[in-house]
Amino acid sequence: MTLTADSPSPAADHQSEELQVKTSSSAILRFVLLLVFSEVIVSQSIVKTLPGFPGDLPFKLETGYVAVGERDEVQLFYYFVESERNPTDDPLMLWLAGGPGCSALRAFFYEIGPFTFNYENSGGNQPTMELNPYSWTKIANIIFIDQPVGTGFSYANTSEAYLSSDTISATQTYEFLRKWLVDHPKFLNNPLYICGISYIGMVVPIIVEEIYNGNEAGNEPQMNIKGYMLGNPLTDKNRDVNSRIQYAHRVTLLSDELYKSTKANCHGEYVDVDPNNGLCTSDLQDVEKCIEKINLPQILEPLCDTSHVNLSLLRWDRSSLEENSMDPLWSLPLLPEPGCRDFIYNYATMWANDRAVQKALHIREGTITEWLHCNHSIEYSFGRSATNAYTFNVPNTVGYHRNLTNKNCRALIFSGDLDMRVPHLATEKWIKSLNLTVESGWKPWFVNNQVAGYTVSYTHNDDYSLTYATVKGAGHTSPEHKPSECLAMVDRWFAHYPLW
Template identity: 70%
Template sequence: MFFLFIVGPLKFNFTLNPSNSGESKPTLELNPYSWTKVANIIFIDQPAGSGFSYAKKWEAYNSSDTRSASLTYDFLRKWLVDHPNFLNNPLYICGISYIGIVVPIVVQEIYNGNEAGKEPRMKIKGYILFNPLTNRNSDINSRIPYAHRVALLSDELYESAKSNCQGVYIAVDPDNRLCASDLEVVNECVEKIYFDQILEPICLTTISKPNLLRSYRSSLEENPIDIIWSLPRLSEPWCRDNTYKAAAVWANDKAVQNALHIREGTIREWVRCNKSIQYSFGLSETVSYTFNVPSSVDYHRNLTNKKCRALIAREMDTFFKSDRRK
């Protein structure tokens, strides 16, 4: 996600040729705002099964928050052994979304390794998180107050929900009908809101009604589907999901995979959201991933005591709380 959608050296070119029918394959252009202009960046598909990453044995696909962090640390050690000319570079670990749980653990692993005398020693300086998950319960619960603060919910509805639900909007007692009724109205108020960017129109490719408390992921991510690539007509507003559709077409192109040196036969199809490892609120595990760290707050606190630098940011127009996944 970081490589094509956020800080990487390339981005999709959505320029539409008015003479064609609107059907086109995505092309790439240089990203003038890429972080690679000022830093050396390794984009890691982790855990195995995400992106183009794979495992040689089926049991190796089984992972967890702590195992994912440990494997990332092991990878960094091996990579630096093979590329010792980068050992003196200041090191920052970055991530987005769910990886807000895992990144602080990776950074803690690096500090622990340095203190234990493991080689190579890494010059860890800090970490950067965007729209990160920090605490599974409080992050989701905070969506109702946030929706009120950005004027998506009226004062009357918010105060009613706050009173009837006693400030707890997740795992609601089914017998609390007043709370359930208020939350139903809340979801009706936001059903035409694009959760990823609430100031933008909802994308036509978002095929299910948004539910403010149902899942950590956006509705498009909850319902991964194959969509024939089609650039928007000139009369249609640009939709952020076009980037996600373009990524699926681009990443599944054999020429692209050959250029990226993807080992043939390791993946059947590239998908942005692998449901076998995808987190949704309330899940403790999937078929191959165990969500065994409910909160990363203690890791943040420990790293603060080590004078580790941290930048945690969120976009003000999303439903993802920043005090809380790459």
């Protein structure tokens, strides 16, 4: 047989056949992996009505559990709301609440979700809801997840599985997302963003890096990750707290003399203080006197007077409840106390502990004894290294942010400028430490012809971009304080438009 220049050799035919077999085997392997993933416990239910809202829901709400962990012993609960605009093309957001241990319902009702409470009609023991005109579900598909385990309606099958940490939480959330996407393949092509507020700044960058690394390693399913978004994120557990002294001075809570003395005597370190440094401890005592009555999450809002109301946990004897009734020890007043933001969170507590609500949400009976707005047994307390159930094992995530600057990634970091819990000064400092290129310098951005805040944008290696924005007049949870401005901000950013 004569071979022409264009004719494949027998060896080439054999190599081609081997390549086809390998390709086919690889495809079969990926398919088998997807089948294995789909066999795990992923339960989901469509919720068409909810107690407290009249009629059918005007959007698609799904709730469910995804099993994660070495033996699928952790059951993470989620709420998924399809975009009200274009679910096929709009971004897919995974939203994680802070704490850790604060339920996804916090964001669902008070920050970016489709509902808010109608306080004028929520007296007695039946909170009523109304639509949130500034819900981010108008522009994005959002998964609200109760994480880590022990948060909201999430639970574990063993006591050992309730033990978690920053890194365990990140790993389990990544596993959750992989399994959820296998179960919802129509959203695999949607631009994916991992998002959250406050303490979740210690977890989100780890998750995002795991997603990029997993894609590069060939993990299935391949995720269409585009970036991440963080609001007032805790990033460095030491420096973020240290910045409170500087912030308090900036907003005139501390005098020039006290600030300069404290800075000099404490050498700029206000967290890990040498107990033998008497001048420093004395100055810090004076600082404490100046700020102890300041509401750290929003310095212009008053501290709640809780002396006349039990604002801790709503407790009642469940054995006395009938199937669709509740009889708490106290009922909600017709209107919340003016200026007391902590009080309004109890509307969610009363609503979520109603058996009729739990039945509508398809909560598994007997998995939790009481729904908590925030599980204080795992919540981070500045200066405390660990709790019995949760280990805060990541001191800072600046290194993860730096690693992501080498990926094809977008980041939006925003800070309410009235937050003293995680001051914007600290956030701006670690962003500058990334040594990015300034693409557009500091300038105001506007909503309804009013200054909504200030913004600066950065780039790195053509593939990475970071937009930083302050939200004027907002506290620790910016969408809660400035909903219309934050909706405009994220809508512009998703569309790759400048904020201004």
